Amino acid sequence: xxxxxxxxxPVPDALTEFFWEGVRAHKLMILRxxxxxxxxxxxxxxxxxxxxxDLAPEEVSGRATLYSYTIxxxxxxxxxxxxxxxxxxxxxxxxxxxLKMLTNLVExxxxxxxxxxxxEVTFREVGEGLTLPFFKPAGAV
Amino acid sequence: MAETPRVAAVGVGYSTTxxxxxxxxxxxxxxxxxxxMADAGVDGTDVDGIAVxxxxxxxxxxxxxxxxxxxxxxxMGYVPVNWHVDGVGPAYIGPALQAIAAIRAGFCHTCxxxxxxxxxLSGTELKAGADATPSTGDEQFRRPFGQLLPLQAIAAMPMxxxxxxxxxxxxxxxxxxxxxxxxxxxxxxAIFRDPLSVDDFLAMPYLSTPLRILDCDLPxxxxxxxxxxxxxxxxxLAQKPVFVESAAFSGTGYMAFEIEDMVKNxxxxxxxxxxxxxxxxxxxxxxxxxxxxxxxxxFQWLEGLGFCGPGESGPFVEAGNTRLGxxxxxxxxxxxxxxxxxxxxxxxxESVRQIRGQCGPRQVPDANVAVWANAVGPFGxxxxxxxx
Ligand SMILES: [Zn+2]
Numbered sequence: 011x012x013x014x015x016x017x018x019x020p021v022p023d024a025l026t027e028f029f030w031e032g033v034r035a036h037k038l039m040i041l042r043x044x045x046x047x048x049x050x051x052x053x054x055x056x057x058x059x060x061x062x063x064d065l066a067p068e069e070v071s072g073r074a075t076l077y078s079y080t081i082x083x084x085x086x087x088x089x090x091x092x093x094x095x096x097x098x099x100x101x102x103x104x105x106x107x108x109l110k111m112l113t114n115l116v117e118x119x120x121x122x123x124x125x126x127x128x129x130e131v132t133f134r135e136v137g138e139g140l141t142l143p144f145f146k147p148a149g150a151v
Numbered sequence: 152m153a154e155t156p157r158v159a160a161v162g163v164g165y166s167t168t169x170x171x172x173x174x175x176x177x178x179x180x181x182x183x184x185x186x187x188m189a190d191a192g193v194d195g196t197d198v199d200g201i202a203v204x205x206x207x208x209x210x211x212x213x214x215x216x217x218x219x220x221x222x223x224x225x226x227m228g229y230v231p232v233n234w235h236v237d238g239v240g241p242a243y244i245g246p247a248l249q250a251i252a253a254i255r256a257g258f259c260h261t262c263x264x265x266x267x268x269x270x271x272l273s274g275t276e277l278k279a280g281a282d283a284t285p286s287t288g289d290e291q292f293r294r295p296f297g298q299l300l301p302l303q304a305i306a307a308m309p310m311x312x313x314x315x316x317x318x319x320x321x322x323x324x325x326x327x328x329x330x331x332x333x334x335x336x337x338x339x340x341a342i343f344r345d346p347l348s349v350d351d352f353l354a355m356p357y358l359s360t361p362l363r364i365l366d367c368d369l370p371x372x373x374x375x376x377x378x379x380x381x382x383x384x385x386x387x388l389a390q391k392p393v394f395v396e397s398a399a400f401s402g403t404g405y406m407a408f409e410i411e412d413m414v415k416n417x418x419x420x421x422x423x424x425x426x427x428x429x430x431x432x433x434x435x436x437x438x439x440x441x442x443x444x445x446x447x448x449x450f451q452w453l454e455g456l457g458f459c460g461p462g463e464s465g466p467f468v469e470a471g472n473t474r475l476g477x478x479x480x481x482x483x484x485x486x487x488x489x490x491x492x493x494x495x496x497x498x499x500x501e502s503v504r505q506i507r508g509q510c511g512p513r514q515v516p517d518a519n520v521a522v523w524a525n526a527v528g529p530f531g532x533x534x535x536x537x538x539x
Contacts, residue, residue, distance in 0.1 A: 018295050021286050021291055026292075084359070087294075096297055
């Protein structure tokens, strides 16, 4: 493995820095409206439901269900050359209907992946200085 | 106040189209405009509006020329124009709806619409430069996870979701590709014309499950143009007018394919408005030309426009409805999978040619009502077109 190949690094901004700070501390943080309680992901500067701009990150349970996925067979970036196939996944968080995030599904045989399966967050160091929130089957050791 | 004019498509045309043509962006635009003007029988002084979509799907390579509306209008002899629009997407539906709206509003009477695609701007051509794309904005929640090409979020995950929720099968996507290839075999302008079987399709490797290369449109260099004008002016031109009966658009977000509702999105919302604006119904449609940037998109439009119920597109295709001679001949030019990527324009042009009766061996008998649709997910639209 070419350890010089770096993953694409997120470039946090004032709106998203909380998410990456949370991930580094192994906490999954989602932006939430302090006026009406609505969760907002991807982060936006306003609540789509009540238009409040009084928003704050909140740690969520880390549970999820698999909404959809694709097993990517080709490395479209040098970092994935020794990592294909990998399971790119959209997961839905139980905190709010329709609240989804993009992630990877790990610790699951590819022929056992099933839409609707219960998942839980797991934090992985994928490269120097980069921790990502992945998901694994709920209850997996 | 003048009455709102009825809008007609009166001229259609393509540039030289193909893999790596070596033509500049402007050449592709000029050729397409010239072909559409010749088709309509208009010269530059007849045109007073222009709507252009040219945009790179990522960083443009150094030296690639741009297509800009006023630059093109000047080169083609349209100036002074009374209306111009640059870069309204997400694909050809953008300039088409801008032109229709501007003519209805009276800002201009005759509007040329153009979509130019440069193959080297397509996602697959950019893979070598993947490192160059910064993970800023929403991309910071995509690229670090390996969401690198549109096909993963726009197509593969929605396909998987559709299969899980409705029981749609890979064989049904294969059947769709086989039907489109059959139609392409009847089109001299198609690039892929060799027969294709379901087994051929299923033997192809996955790019990203459950998606294969033949679920994707074919990147090419292409310029495509359509000219719209008022009914009154259309009557004096070279071709039988094809009228805009109804048009609709829906937008729910921007490029958030991966976190939105993957089965009920823009096609679903567009469909409701398209049929509210006409007395016609899906049963009146003689042929449908539904965007196939990826095969799942065509399936979503079949459901969204009400040609079958939610989740029924797979069985609908499998039963042969979409083949020439079936209840709803679909993508009769062969679709962008076979004629090459024109980002939706080919579906407008094929609708016009079917209603004119100019489609030769792939002509739908007595076609007088056609619907075309373009784009998907968080943004898309459709236009219903009729003859006399
Ligand atoms: Zn709120």
